[in-house]
Structure formats: structure tokens, C-alpha cells
Amino acid sequence: MNPKKHETKSPRGLAASTSFFQVIVGALAGLLLSLPATSEPLRVGTSGDYAPFSVLVVSDGQNHFTGLAPSLARAFARDQAMELEFVPFRWGHLEKDLQAGAFDVAMSGVTVRPERSLIGRFSLPITTSGAVLLVPNTSPYKEVEDLDHNNLAIAVNAGGHLEKVTRSRFMQAQIRSLEKNENVIRALANGEVNAAVTDTREAISWRHNYPGLRAIGPFTRDRKAFLVDASQPELARKLDAWLLRAQADGQFDAILKKELNEKLDTSPVTGPLAALLAAIDERLALMPWIAEVKRASHMTIEAPAIETRVLAAAIDSVRSAEKRNPLSEQHTEAEVKNFYRALIEAAKAVQRQTLMKPRRDLHLVLPDLDEELRPALERISDRIAMLLVALPQNISPEQIETGVQTELISTQLPEKEKKDLAQSLIALTSPHPDEPTSKTEWPPRP
The missing domain is CATH 3.40.190.10 (Periplasmic binding protein-like II)
Known part of the structure; x- marks a missing residue:
């Protein structure tokens, strides 16, 4: 039989696809948000000095935080039936304060950066800036x-x-x-x-x-996101599920319009595809460090045993995400492996590019591979798995190809690897026919 193919969607089909996506997101969010509310307040770190993201207003001797981040924090806490506590921070102390447990999550227009990926869990992006x-x-x-x-x-x-x-x-x-x-x-x-x-x-x-x-x-061109304490995976998952749901039901759009005076475009940064590509980009941004650690340790880029373990862990992560979201499209093992193989090849391409040049910043201490870099990659992989499961079917190939070109911004990823990633995502999001079909493994093995 032929591999599954994309079909041109009518307006009715588009509405059905959107409705199905909202059902999936609702189920995912419902499962995560139905966890028992904690009696402890949600401690939100915010700077209060960065309009329009976080602004401190003092009135009658009382501190009140306004802006996009506090508004989103209040909406999330309200939906979770959680108490909220704002904790001020200085930008130069953000990473140390988060690691010291001063707050559970930073919400203040935090820019996604590799060194921050090492110490926390970024949420889905909430907007972009430059x-x-x-x-x-x-x-x-x-x-x-x-x-x-x-x-x-x-x-x-x-x-x-x-x-x-x-x-x-x-x-x-x-x-x-x-x-x-x-x-x-x-x-x-x-x-x-x-x-x-x-x-x-x-x-x-x-x-x-x-x-x-x-x-x-x-x-x-920068992404803004929440930065969650690395030791709180459930909070990170709740936030991401809530962002997906808020984007689908219009709540996020309303807050964004109020605080930034803008609406979401047709490819919202909190949508599953753009958020998935942002997570891939965050992962690739760590690859220059991986390459430098390998150079310093005389390690080779090719590591078949590690790649086998990564693929096995990826399958487990996707299956766990599917269990948390039982109404989602169940991807075959071949589809998931094809995507992660493309992701691994993209990572190796960035490493090769790095090693083609002499190392810069020789005075800087490299992150530890086992204590910092690999745990960061695992945290990002957890989000990638959740977003793979949340991807709606029938995303057009053109949207995927355009997204790969515009959203992978942190490295100079070669065109071949971009194309391979796009093709693996197209295979994942192609509609399944009513009857079983044979899958063509991608990319073809030599």
C-alpha cells in the first residue's frame, strides 16, 4: 500500500482539524491541571523594571506588579486555584536566585539563552523581541x-x-x-x-x-519564555499545558492584546508547531558546547551507543506523553524514530560546524557534560515529546517547511538537515488513512 499522503483541506476540514486540536489540547491540559492543588503558594520571580513584561507599581506603600508576565501568572494561578507570591529579582542575579530556590519560576520577559537552559526548564515561548x-x-x-x-x-x-x-x-x-x-x-x-x-x-x-x-x-531575534526551577518538571508541564489551552481558547490572545496591544498571528509562538521548533532550536543551541567538550576530551562526534540510548529514551518519553494525553494521535515507533534520527543528525551537523573553527573564549569554563549539558538536553527532550503528541494532524507541508526555515535561528544549521527535519515532521503530521498502510522509514537507509 502507499504511504499516507496529505490531502487538501476544505474550510470544513480546517474547522474539524482545529476542533480536534482543541479537544486534544483540552484533554492534555485537563489531565495535568486536574492534579491536586498545592497548599504552598506559587512563587514567581519577576524584575518589575522591564516594560511591558514586568512593571512594579507602588501605591499606598504596597507593591503591585503589572505587565504581561504578572498577568499571565495571575491567570495561570487562578486556573490552578493556587495562591500567588511575587518575588523581586535583579537580572544579574536571576540564575543564582532560581538555583537557590528563591522562587519556583521566573516570569519577567526572560530571554531563552543556552546558559539558562543549563539551570532551568523553559516553558513554551510567550512572544518574541529583538x-x-x-x-x-x-x-x-x-x-x-x-x-x-x-x-x-x-x-x-x-x-x-x-x-x-x-x-x-x-x-x-x-x-x-x-x-x-x-x-x-x-x-x-x-x-x-x-x-x-x-x-x-x-x-x-x-x-x-x-x-x-x-x-x-x-x-x-529572541524568544521570551518562563524559566522554571529545574527540579520541578510537573510545574513546567502544567505551565506548558496551560499555555496550549489558553492559546486554543483565546485567553492568551486576550492577555497579549491587553498588555502588548497585539493579537496572535496565524502561526502563534505558543502553538504546538512553533513551540516544538523553538524547543528544537533550544536543543541545537547547546551543541556548540557539546562539541567543545568533545574537543577538549578527545571524543568523537559519532557515538552509536549513546544514540541508541537517546532513541530508546525518546520513545519512552513520547509514550509517556501519549499516556498523559490519551486522545492524541498515536505515532508509530518508526515515525518517532525517524524524527529523532533527524534531530540527532542536525545536532551532529552543528557540532561539526563548531569543530571546523578554533575555539573562542578560551578563558571560559565549559559546562560539565554529565552534570549540566545532558540533564539540560533531557529537560528539553521532555518538552519536545509533549509537543510532538500535541501536534495536530493535517498541518500543511508548506507550514512545516516555512517554520523550520524561520524558527531554527540559534545556529547555522545546514539546509540538508533542515530539510530532513521538515520531512520527518511532515511524516509525523500526515493524516492516517482509514485502513492500515505500510510505513516508509525516513530517511531511507543506505
Whole structure:
């Protein structure tokens, strides 16, 4: 018999597919959200200094956190019947505070970065942004490159993602990292620096509060997500299930529109496909470190025994996710293996690219393979398995191919590996015919 094929969907078919997806998401969310509510409050770390994600408002001596992250935290806690406690943090202390147990989850417009993947569990993305430079309208500088000179000063908030990308992008300019975020824009307004780094989201409020500024960029594309304590997998699963459900029933869209004045587009970042590709991208972003550890330890990229264990663990993770979501499409072992083989080959391609160049940042200590990198990969794999199960059938091949091209942004993944990943996902999301069919294993074995 022929392998399963895609069919062109009529509007009625599209509605049926959407309805089925909502049933699946509802079942997944219902199973996870029906767990007994804890008597302990949900402790949410938030900065209070990063509009529109987290803003601290003091009224009558009381602290009140507003913005996208606190609004989502309140909606999640309300659905979970949980008490909520906000814990302020400074960006330079985020990772240490989370590891020390100061809070259960950081919700504050946290950018997905590899070093954060090592110490926590990222949720599905909640939105995207990009780093930009703000300069006075009268500034002679027009392009990002114009600011990278040793006689120019750039202000940026200390300790977070923006400082890291600023120091990486501007090697010649004088970088002034300031502890309080509000001091960054004040330094620019007072003429103490030539430019200030923020992102496309925060730049809107800064330009509103300080007229006469314009933006240069963006020069990055970043994802924002919640960062959960690594030791709390159930909380991470609950959050992801809730985000999927909130996206499907419109609750997330309403909060996003209120806080960011925008609606979800036709490929929402919290949707299963885009979220799955984001998780794949997060996994691939760890591969340069894996490669450097192998270089330092004189290990080879090819590791057949480890790959066999990874495939077996992947099958177990997907089957566990299917048990938590019994209404989902049950994928065959061949389909799941084909996808994970493509994922493994993509990881090895990034490692090979890394080893083709001399190591940079020789002064930096590499993460430990067994204590940091592999546990991080396992945490990401848990989310990948959940999202594979949540994928609706009948996603068009064009949507998958476009998504692979636009969402795998953290590495220079070769086109062959992108194509192979796309084809494996197309095979996973093709509609099953009424009668059993023989599966063609992908990619074909030599």
C-alpha cells in the first residue's frame, strides 16, 4: 500500500482539524491541571523594571506588579486555584536566585539563552523581541555598525541577555553596564552615552516617556519564555499545558492584546508547531558546547551507543506523553524514530560546524557534560515529546517547511538537515488513512 499522503483541506476540514486540536489540547491540559492543588503558594520571580513584561507599581506603600508576565501568572494561578507570591529579582542575579530556590519560576520577559537552559526548564515561548539601539533623533548614526567605535559609549542593563549580546556585538565601543534598568535610559537622556540598548518591546515605552529618540535595529531575534526551577518538571508541564489551552481558547490572545496591544498571528509562538521548533532550536543551541567538550576530551562526534540510548529514551518519553494525553494521535515507533534520527543528525551537523573553527573564549569554563549539558538536553527532550503528541494532524507541508526555515535561528544549521527535519515532521503530521498502510522509514537507509 502507499504511504499516507496529505490531502487538501476544505474550510470544513480546517474547522474539524482545529476542533480536534482543541479537544486534544483540552484533554492534555485537563489531565495535568486536574492534579491536586498545592497548599504552598506559587512563587514567581519577576524584575518589575522591564516594560511591558514586568512593571512594579507602588501605591499606598504596597507593591503591585503589572505587565504581561504578572498577568499571565495571575491567570495561570487562578486556573490552578493556587495562591500567588511575587518575588523581586535583579537580572544579574536571576540564575543564582532560581538555583537557590528563591522562587519556583521566573516570569519577567526572560530571554531563552543556552546558559539558562543549563539551570532551568523553559516553558513554551510567550512572544518574541529583538535587541535595538536607541539614539537621539539628532544623532548622526544610522546603522548598528556605526556605533561600534572606541570613542562611543553604549549603556545597557547589567547582568542579563542584553548585556551579553551588546558585548558580543560591539567589540570596540565602551560598554557601560548599569545595575538599574531605569538608569540606562536616563544615561541616554542626560547625554552621558551615545546610545542605549533595549529591545523592541521596551523601546516603545522608553520612546513614549522620552520623546526625541529613534531606534536602530533590531540586531537579534529572541524568544521570551518562563524559566522554571529545574527540579520541578510537573510545574513546567502544567505551565506548558496551560499555555496550549489558553492559546486554543483565546485567553492568551486576550492577555497579549491587553498588555502588548497585539493579537496572535496565524502561526502563534505558543502553538504546538512553533513551540516544538523553538524547543528544537533550544536543543541545537547547546551543541556548540557539546562539541567543545568533545574537543577538549578527545571524543568523537559519532557515538552509536549513546544514540541508541537517546532513541530508546525518546520513545519512552513520547509514550509517556501519549499516556498523559490519551486522545492524541498515536505515532508509530518508526515515525518517532525517524524524527529523532533527524534531530540527532542536525545536532551532529552543528557540532561539526563548531569543530571546523578554533575555539573562542578560551578563558571560559565549559559546562560539565554529565552534570549540566545532558540533564539540560533531557529537560528539553521532555518538552519536545509533549509537543510532538500535541501536534495536530493535517498541518500543511508548506507550514512545516516555512517554520523550520524561520524558527531554527540559534545556529547555522545546514539546509540538508533542515530539510530532513521538515520531512520527518511532515511524516509525523500526515493524516492516517482509514485502513492500515505500510510505513516508509525516513530517511531511507543506505
